[in-house]
Amino acid sequence: MPRALAILAVLVAAMLWGTTGTFQSTLPEAREPLVVGAVRLWVGAASLLLLALAHPASRRAFGQVPRGPLLLAGGFIAAYNLLFFAAVTRAGVGIGTALTIGSAPLWVALYEAAFLRQRPTARKALGQAFAILGAALLVLAGQAESLTLTGIALALAAGLSYAVYSLASSAMSPHAPSNTIAASTFTLAALLVTPVFALVPTGWALTGTAPATLLGLGVLSTGLAYALYTWGLKALPASTAVTLALAEPLTAWLLATFLIGEPATPLKLTGAALLLAGLYVVTSEKRAEGL
Numbered sequence: 001m002p003r004a005l006a007i008l009a010v011l012v013a014a015m016l017w018g019t020t021g022t023f024q025s026t027l028p029e030a031r032e033p034l035v036v037g038a039v040r041l042w043v044g045a046a047s048l049l050l051l052a053l054a055h056p057a058s059r060r061a062f063g064q065v066p067r068g069p070l071l072l073a074g075g076f077i078a079a080y081n082l083l084f085f086a087a088v089t090r091a092g093v094g095i096g097t098a099l100t101i102g103s104a105p106l107w108v109a110l111y112e113a114a115f116l117r118q119r120p121t122a123r124k125a126l127g128q129a130f131a132i133l134g135a136a137l138l139v140l141a142g143q144a145e146s147l148t149l150t151g152i153a154l155a156l157a158a159g160l161s162y163a164v165y166s167l168a169s170s171a172m173s174p175h176a177p178s179n180t181i182a183a184s185t186f187t188l189a190a191l192l193v194t195p196v197f198a199l200v201p202t203g204w205a206l207t208g209t210a211p212a213t214l215l216g217l218g219v220l221s222t223g224l225a226y227a228l229y230t231w232g233l234k235a236l237p238a239s240t241a242v243t244l245a246l247a248e249p250l251t252a253w254l255l256a257t258f259l260i261g262e263p264a265t266p267l268k269l270t271g272a273a274l275l276l277a278g279l280y281v282v283t284s285e286k287r288a289e290g291l
Contacts, residue, residue, distance in 0.1 A: 018251025043218020074188030091151025131278025137271025
């Protein structure tokens with residue numbers, strides 16, 4: 001797979017994740033965040049299964065998915081969904097989101113340095129720093145939220161969960177088609193979060209436009225997004241993929257600015273510029289090394 005196509009796939013996945021906030025803003029105020037996370041996993045898993053079963057090669061490859069990495073990927077993407085929603089409840093949307101998405105590339109870098117003896121080049125580290133700082137400015141600008149140790153711990157745990165999911169999915173990529181890997185991972189994750197439906201109210205999910213919104217959230221922001229992300233992991237290291245995923249808050253900010261009318265403050269414009277600069281540096285690193 002050409003590297004440019006893999007980069008594009010992950011960026012489009014991040015853009016689709018960036019629509020999550022817009023989808024959720026149309027749900028009833030009585031919505032339960034944990035139910036939203038569980039429903040998006042179930043709908044996403046169903047759409048990924050249909051995608052995998054539609055292709056003979058993907059359909060035949062379910063037995064080729066390595067069990068160890070699959071258990072890690074499925075378990076940690078399920079944990080990520082629940083921990084992230086718990087984090088934004090305890091720490092606030094801004095701080096919870098910033099710590100979660102900003103810590104994921106750092107967790108991957110720590111793993112690669114400690115276990116694989118791979119350290120990022122100075123260029124890649126600089127690009128990651130720009131991207132993380134830019135994402136943090138986009139998410140935190142204008143937020144007045146209080147820090148709590150519980151909220152910080154939950155957000156960092158969510159970031160770690162997402163990092164482990166990305167590393168495990170990357171480890172599975174040589175063994176089976178990406179559609180099969182994504183379908184297997186999310187089916188397992190959906191089964192793991194099923195108890196949520198018995199623990200919190202779900203009646204709101206069947207009222208008004210909530211079913212259609214949850215369907216869009218599951219198919220587009222989850223199923224299609226993770227299909228593209230898993231496909232991109234076949235040609236990109238996990239450290240690059242999780243950094244490119246920082247395009248998510250940029251998409252969310254653009255949607256909030258142009259669709260909802262949120263003001264484009266100087267601080268957020270600075271964050272967007274830093275994020276774009278960081279993504280450019282990370283994606284152009286391999287080309288620069290060949291010069």
